Amino acid sequence: xxxxxxxxxLALLFAFSSHLSAQEDLMSMLEDExxxxxxxxxxxxxxxxxxxxxxxxxxVKKKSLDFRVTHRFxxxxxxxxxxxxxxxxxxxxxxxxxxxxxxxxxxxQVGFGRSKRNELIDANIKYRILAQSAQKxxxxxxxxxxxxxxxxxxxxxxxxxxxSRLNYVHQLIIARKFGERFSLELIPTHVYxxxxxxxxxxxxxxxxxxxGVAARLKLTQRVALIADYAYIASDYRRSHSSITYQxxxxxxxxxxxxxxxxxxxxxxxxxxxxxxxxLNTTDDWTQGGMKLGFNISRVFNLNxxxxx
Amino acid sequence: MKNSxxxxxxxxxxxxxxxxxxxxxxxxxxxxxxxxxxxxxxxxTTSIALYNEENKQLAIVIPIKGFKxxxxxxxxxxxxxxxxxxxxKNGKFKGTLDGDIDFxxxxxxxxxxxxxxxxxxxxxxxxxxxxxxxxxxxxxMQSKFQIKLEDHDIEIPKIVFSNIAEVIDVTCDFSFKPQxxxx
Numbered sequence: 001x002x003x004x005x006x007x008x009x010l011a012l013l014f015a016f017s018s019h020l021s022a023q024e025d026l027m028s029m030l031e032d033e034x035x036x037x038x039x040x041x042x043x044x045x046x047x048x049x050x051x052x053x054x055x056x057x058x059x060v061k062k063k064s065l066d067f068r069v070t071h072r073f074x075x076x077x078x079x080x081x082x083x084x085x086x087x088x089x090x091x092x093x094x095x096x097x098x099x100x101x102x103x104x105x106x107x108x109q110v111g112f113g114r115s116k117r118n119e120l121i122d123a124n125i126k127y128r129i130l131a132q133s134a135q136k137x138x139x140x141x142x143x144x145x146x147x148x149x150x151x152x153x154x155x156x157x158x159x160x161x162x163x164s165r166l167n168y169v170h171q172l173i174i175a176r177k178f179g180e181r182f183s184l185e186l187i188p189t190h191v192y193x194x195x196x197x198x199x200x201x202x203x204x205x206x207x208x209x210x211x212g213v214a215a216r217l218k219l220t221q222r223v224a225l226i227a228d229y230a231y232i233a234s235d236y237r238r239s240h241s242s243i244t245y246q247x248x249x250x251x252x253x254x255x256x257x258x259x260x261x262x263x264x265x266x267x268x269x270x271x272x273x274x275x276x277x278x279l280n281t282t283d284d285w286t287q288g289g290m291k292l293g294f295n296i297s298r299v300f301n302l303n304x305x306x307x308x
Numbered sequence: 309m310k311n312s313x314x315x316x317x318x319x320x321x322x323x324x325x326x327x328x329x330x331x332x333x334x335x336x337x338x339x340x341x342x343x344x345x346x347x348x349x350x351x352x353t354t355s356i357a358l359y360n361e362e363n364k365q366l367a368i369v370i371p372i373k374g375f376k377x378x379x380x381x382x383x384x385x386x387x388x389x390x391x392x393x394x395x396x397k398n399g400k401f402k403g404t405l406d407g408d409i410d411f412x413x414x415x416x417x418x419x420x421x422x423x424x425x426x427x428x429x430x431x432x433x434x435x436x437x438x439x440x441x442x443x444x445x446x447x448x449m450q451s452k453f454q455i456k457l458e459d460h461d462i463e464i465p466k467i468v469f470s471n472i473a474e475v476i477d478v479t480c481d482f483s484f485k486p487q488x489x490x491x
Contacts, residue, residue, distance in 0.1 A: 026358060026360075026365065026367045026402075027367050027369070027400065027402055030356050030357075030358060030367055030368075030369040031369050031397070031398055031400075033356055033369075034354070034355075034356055034369045034371045034397070034398055035397070037354060037356075037371075038354075038371055038373065038374075038397075040371075040373040040374070043373075043383075043384050043387045043388055043393075043394075044384055044387075044388045061379070061380035061381045061384075062380055064380075064381065106380065134373070179394070180392075180394040180395055221388075221389055221392075221463075222389070256389070299381065301379060301381070303378075303379070
């Protein structure tokens with residue numbers, strides 16, 4: 001009898017407590033359910049398809065065309081050709097690139113561009129394999145292939161074979177947005193150049209591996225810091241006796257002005273496209289070999305099927 | 309003694325059994341903002357709502373990231389710059405349905421709900437008009453109301469101001485089904 005009463009009392013208590021908590025936790029229950037249902041993609045791991053020098057996992061949106069002009073001034077330090085007489089490099093231009101990128105689908109982008117450096121014409125394709133999502137997928141994966149050709153005049157007989165004018169960049173970009181403010185990506189890179197130089201320091205390789213890393217730290221709603229760096233695993237470059245090859249390192253500020261993302265950067269990279277700066281960066285931060293850079297980008301929405 | 313406890317338990321249990329809890333099945337939340345340059349609109353079908361007949365409590369959760377736009381870039385701006393949807397994941401309404409409505413009888417009722425509307429982490433006490441339709445054991449709630457951006461500290465920078473209206477029209481349509489009892 002006693003047991004029965006206490007059992008009933010317990011049941012009573014249960015009925016009551018579940019009843020009460022049901023009211024209090026109604027909202028948090030619903031929110032938990034909404035969280036569990038959430039399979040949306042993570043937004044804005046980076047704000048634009050480029051960090052400082054490297055590509056990010058971001059792409060031009062579907063049926064949009066991104067026209068951009070990227071500019072790198074000359075070296076700032078006088079030890080690297082800068083100094084007061086050319087206003088720390090502002091009179092010079094290390095590289096200028098004009099490019100068009102188009103989003104075919106949400107996950108596929110094609111682009112081409114033309115750079116001042118090596119007169120390089122490049123065409124690239126970017127494909128998203130995996131997109132980080134709220135619950136299921138912890139990282140984003142993007143494949144990038146960039147094909148470059150230089151139509152430069154052949155003054156030194158470098159390009160006796162026309163295939164020597166070609167080079168290729170392949171990247172797997174692995175990125176994650178950690179919380180609301182910080183994003184990080186690793187960029188294992190393979191560069192293939194048909195032309196390889198033989199000199200006193202030995203012979204250059206056709207295939208060169210590099211590991212890039214890029215990060216973004218959002219400071220306010222519209223301002224973020226960006227940075228990227230690459231370790232270039234090339235014996236020829238790391239042990240060259242007369243040319244001091246450098247790893248490219250860039251830092252910058254990203255300012256968003258509603259539809260336009262503006263970058264103000266400082267980097268020692270020689271060239272704007274991977275095909276150039278991964279192979280040819282010789283400017284040294286410690287010698288004032290960094291240059292101011294910026295980009296202007298305008299995105300045109302070409303989706304005319306939708307409503308006006 | 310034994311009987312009285314038993315009957316008391318039964319009464320308590322039955323009272324909570326009798327009161328119906330309704331849960332949303334199909335739902336659509338739409339907002340629209342007319343602006344000189346381009347209209348901005350998005351639709352969300354990922355909301356969840358519960359209505360408890362017994363205490364007239366209504367709870368609605370609207371995941372901000374569930375709003376789908378025609379233009380992807382607009383969607384990203386909406387989440388990143390205006391709604392800060394990583395920080396403030398959901399729009400919420402928690403309140404009570406005003407008036408007495410007989411849910412056992414089919415009919416259409418004009419009514420209001422009073423409670424706290426939370427958007428962008430900012431709470432506002434609101435009384436929102438709506439229509440309630442009871443039909444063959446189903447329940448539908450429809451409502452059309454306005455949200456002032458500044459009421460919820462949603463900042464629109466001056467440069468893009470002409471792009472976005474200060475007042476947004478919201479349309480909600482929720483269908484409910486009686487929730488099966490758990491346990």
